[in-house]
Amino acid sequence: MKGLYNYFREIVVGFWSIILGYSVTLNQLVKPIITVQYPRVKLEMDPAYRGHIELTKMLDEGHFCVACGTCVRACPSDVIKVQGIKSEAGSGKTGILFLIDYSRCSLCGICVDVCPVDALRFSMEYELAHYSRWDSVIDLHARFKEQKVRG
């Protein structure tokens, strides 16, 4: 008798759960869409977003990098290559080459943390697909100049 009761109970409860399921999906069916069509519509990146690194700008449109190499040593994945020359003033160096290999970067941000002169910051770049490995090597100085031209 109990078995028979359970048999019918299961049918009724199961049927009701099916109706409930329908109610959820049909309810969602008439609600507005929440996705965006990516290449056509692009979302605003959050200011905190951490893309690959780039050089920060000084007031007089120069960069801060002194090619001390702290970031090179701190980087877990050997992403950074830096070269500098003795600056004309006589004291210290100025960076002339700053290469990053983005494909190996894990975006940990240690380089930004350790930089003694705050020469680095995170960029807002996120579309970084490329065809060759060489394309992932970015010359930050060239990028810096380009940005200056664009203003």
Added chain:
Amino acid sequence: MDSSSVSKELVDKLAPIEVREGDYDRTGVHLDLALEPEKIRQAAELLLEAGCFLENLTAVDHVSHREMVYHFNEYSQPFRIVIRANLGPEDEIESIQDLCPAADWQERECFEMLGVKFTGHSDLRRLLLPEDADFFPLRKDFVNPPEAQAPEYHQETDDH
């Protein structure tokens, strides 16, 4: 059985080489026992019977010898007991796989990474590494093979 009484029994029965009260706030261990490798199995048996579970099993390569480290813990009242044993030159120790299935895969991993041979293990094949691997990558004398080195940074490795 309470874990403190187990620890007493352990100390009484096995006569450890060294007993240390662990500094829990710094090392996360309540009791630290150094044993002879032959007594490890007996100790594990005692602990498992008392309701402990095997938390972790690994080895440390001290270049001159390998040291086995077992962490046991308890569900009701955390009491972490670490038992350790210095292995001889053959790197052999008795398996505890049949006592505790949790040790099965951990022993296999320990074997392939550090070359510790677990005698009595029913299926001591390599687990994470390729089956034909003939090296022990977590030993201190292991050198990365040249093909495992990352490609030189500024080299142009254009694929097309």
Added chain:
Amino acid sequence: MTINITSQELERRISGGLTEQTFWLNMGPQHPATHGVLRVLLHLDGERVVEAEPVIGYIHRGHERMGETRPYAQFYPNTSRMDYIGAMTYNHGYCAAVEKMASIEVPARAEYIRVISSELNRIGSHLLWLGAYLMDLGAFTPFLYIWDDREAINDILNKVTGSRLTYSYNRFGGVHMDVDDEFMAGCRAFIKRMRKRLKTYDRLITGNIIFQKRAKDVGLISPEQARQFGLSGPCLRASGVEYDIRKKEPYSVYSEFDFDIPVGRQGDTYDRYLVRIAEMEQSLRIIEQALGKMPDGAYINDKVPRDLAPDPGEIYFTFESPRGEVGIFIVSDGTRIPYRMHWKTPSYTNLSILAETVRGVLVADVVAIMGSFDLVIPEIDR
């Protein structure tokens, strides 16, 4: 116990035809249900499993070796890559372990921020599990609903961490960036939204007759078995063992919050589902309390040296990731590079019980059971 034959023999059997009563089926490493590169060899009699053997190691990257060749801070990004779904909890745990080792003070505010972000991450991980599990069972739609909620979590975390998956947000001695009122308001709004959504999931999934039939009494794990195999996390708690590192060995500031450890009754996949759903509710509770109690002050300890070199000694630190208990075993020899680093990850031990659990069940149940363990393959292979 396990199938004690060589791989060549296995390959021969897999490629063999259907000439015998039983046959070998190769599930994975590319298979819709294995979520990554896990391979399970199934020895089938019709649709019943006679034996099963998981084959792992396809993406073994040697994190332990990496940990032994680079300084503590440089290994830190790796922790996100072990369990990319619960990356924040791994970041948190690793930082807490190293801080404990090197006796670094962490400001209270930083600890609260860490707890909030870890719990948000835990909810995100459980949500992703929910979607993937339902997809294993053949329901595709919940998978996209959970992305909606996960997106809300990611947006909140993105505002402070600047990243959406591998956060690298914690630093030794604190966190990378302070949180603002916008973050707090976002969290509060999320709690409200999530509680409503959990009700929707309840209507859509929990009571559904097909789901119940699929999940109940499948993949039973007794508490004794769970102990033998060293299970942890929701898989252990579903078997009725009340064991949660956050409660039993509280790290960070977890001891200051009031929350329950949800446990299951009989340890089937349905219990694992219920435990995870209940855990999401508990995580919401923790976040709510942490938001209320959030102290002012510094968010990072400035006095942490750049090159950490803890005193010689060793540590075994455990923390609760969304999948269970993670153990970090670090041996220091006093230099800036760890002498030995070992990670005991929960998915690794949880997977080891699979062969035992799936014996005698149907192929469809193998998928359901495997899904209910919440396996993250990079965490298994490390």
Added chain:
Amino acid sequence: MSPPPTDPNFFVNFWNQASYYIGPELWVSLVGLLAIIGFVTINALALIYGELKIAGHIQRRPAMMEVGWHGFLQPVMDAVKLLVKELTTPTGANRFLFIIAPGVVFLPVLVAFIVIPFSETLVVRDINLGLLLIFSFSALNVVGILIAGWASHNKYSLIGAMRSVSQNVAYEIPILLSAMAVVMMTNSLNLNEIIRAQDKVWFIIYQPLAAIIFLIASTAETNRTPFDIPEADGELVAGFHTEFSGMRFALFFLAEYSNMFIVAALFAVLFLGGWRGPVLPGLIWFLLKVYLVVFVVIVARWTFPRTRFDQLMTFSWKILIPFALFNLVFTGLIIKLVG
């Protein structure tokens, strides 16, 4: 060897003679066949579009939007893509069976369309055994699936095929039993007759239980989620059609969506009064009803998890068939008492 026909009127005569023997039915059949092939294709494209759009909106996303207005031409582009794809045959497969399998699955579907009354007059052959013809030919479908799974030389395919066979055997019975209740009320297997019998009340009012059983069982018969265990993408990769590519795969697809249309059409005929309805012409009413049923089936796919194989069998043998039998007996009793 006889010389070739020199009579310039040979072909005309031949045609006249053939028409004499076969009658104007030949014209109807030929035109009907072409119309059916056209309709099957368009129906499948429309259903694919509808299904993807409904799925998308259930999941709060717009689904395809790129080709044509709101992605309207996407199914066409997919069809073109499938047409130009390479036809692969796996090593070790039984080539002959592998090649004919999609045809065996697809052709019975075409036959079933012959007797479906789209409106009172719009039916290719209005035969007396229409219902029986549809049932018998849709049962052939499973032979094709078994051949496909067997010939693929793939264990996943074979498991899928085996599941499909046992599923079809189990679910034919409740379908027939529930349809039989309607047939008992109308005393006819002619679909148009059945519709005519519903001039006052639709049979869904008289036979709600049979309607529900028929809907569930026919969903299972067409291998749709939650009963799609022969395909079961989470377990069996893609089940019996794992190894099929290009047009062969497209034929399985066409068959699936056409089958969906057929069972929905049967449901509309048996329980919703077919082409009956006020104001609008019969064809519109018929299609409206059919696509309403299809909509219910599609939403089910995007709502529920998949049932397990043994539970599916249990469900049929322990719940559907007893209830259908009970319904049949009950109907007979009422007819005897009232009529």
